Amino acid sequence: MREYHVTARRVDSHGSEARTKEAVLVIDTDLKGRLDAFNPAELLLASVAACMLKGIERVTPMLDFQLRGIDISLRGMRQDSPPKMVSIAYEIIVDSDETDQRLDLLHKNVRKFGTISNTVADALELTGTLTRKISKA
Template structure:
């Protein structure tokens, strides 16, 4: 049996000036906060990591809802990270996934298990960080 080809990803980033940088992928571009003083109009590297984790969760939900025949009206992901100074790293990440749905509690747990089991970014971050959270019904 032939092994399917592995997915690959390419991002290019470049310094614009002392206040910021840009990253390009496909036909998309992001402004990056690489200013030592910080800037409010762009994601810094830690925020990009948290955004990537949120995007991973959302994409995972999009992937599995048709397979599980899971009906939802919307999803919101809230993530909070705590940075350790020495050595610099994310020491903990807590998340809350709010799903607007009429599905029962057992089905919500099934959705959460799929998010945790099949998320590329989730499974990359989890071994080196205390990563914990809940998936619950939006009120």
């Protein structure tokens, strides 16, 4: 089993920070919100996106999958009572000349082997698509 370690601390009433290894992440914990940091819900979405990106990086050499870039957009829905995230929808756009079947294979691998996405999918509705980037002529 793999273990991860993160510490977090309150900086002041406007924000906090999380640390791991040599990285520091500013967290929006201000009751009024702040534009220069991720709030907890946005951190969850970013974690799912990071998991998908890392999964793609891991599987593309194994599949000999060629790509030029990847963009991911996520939308999370939160209910108020009790407060919790109830769904996350994502769109993965891959800039690649691979066939549609290979794009489907990449998406299946992303969904099957993502540590964070699998954990989240057990807790809420996680749906999405992986499509090819449309070239602008």
